[in-house]
Amino acid sequence: MNVFKHALFAIALAGVSSAALAHNHEKKEAGTIVAVAAGNPDFSTLVAAVKAAGLVDTLNSAGPFTVFAPTNAAFAKLPAGTVESLLKPENKAKLTAILTYHVVAGKVTAADVVKLKSADTVNGKAVKITAGHHGVKVNDANVTATDIKASNGVIHVIDTVLIP
Numbered sequence: 001m002n003v004f005k006h007a008l009f010a011i012a013l014a015g016v017s018s019a020a021l022a023h024n025h026e027k028k029e030a031g032t033i034v035a036v037a038a039g040n041p042d043f044s045t046l047v048a049a050v051k052a053a054g055l056v057d058t059l060n061s062a063g064p065f066t067v068f069a070p071t072n073a074a075f076a077k078l079p080a081g082t083v084e085s086l087l088k089p090e091n092k093a094k095l096t097a098i099l100t101y102h103v104v105a106g107k108v109t110a111a112d113v114v115k116l117k118s119a120d121t122v123n124g125k126a127v128k129i130t131a132g133h134h135g136v137k138v139n140d141a142n143v144t145a146t147d148i149k150a151s152n153g154v155i156h157v158i159d160t161v162l163i164p
Helices: 003-013 016-024 033-038 043-055 056-061 071-076 083-085 089-100
Strands: 065-070 103-105 116-120 126-132 135-138 141-150 151-158
Touching: 033 043, 033 056, 033 065, 033 135, 033 141, 043 056, 043 065, 043 071, 043 083, 065 141, 083 089, 089 135, 103 151
Parallel strands: 065 151
Antiparallel strands: 065 103, 116 126, 126 135, 135 141, 141 151
16 A cells, blocks of 8 residues: 555544444454444444334345445534434435445445545445545545444445435
8 A cells, every 4th residue: 555545544544433443443253334333332323324214134234335434423414303304204215315325335445445536326326536635535525434344344434424
């Protein structure tokens, strides 16, 4: 890995919670994407949304998947009442569309992400990826932690919810 990529990763990891990083360095076998997210309190809103959308079984399947996972703080940036509204059963289709916009089929590591200009999501729409001296962005979201391993893929933490 060249020095530029190391710098990107260092910038991307700056300010990441120790809970998110702990999952990246565990010695034991990682659980599924859902299990890893559920084990990190920074992802409680995401886990609640995945459950409300009925995507738990999908994200527990063999995959592999790459998830750009927004933190609770990312969900808190949405307008007041948005999360509560999305979690209602009548908004399941909209919630599913948003969540699947955060998932890419296959395991795309940070080393792969920095080489991409875009990635096709499970939603069917592509996200824009930019890598520069200030880190990596997916659309307007900053990647704040990378390569959190799961048995069925990888999680990259983002600071903004992606809206298709």
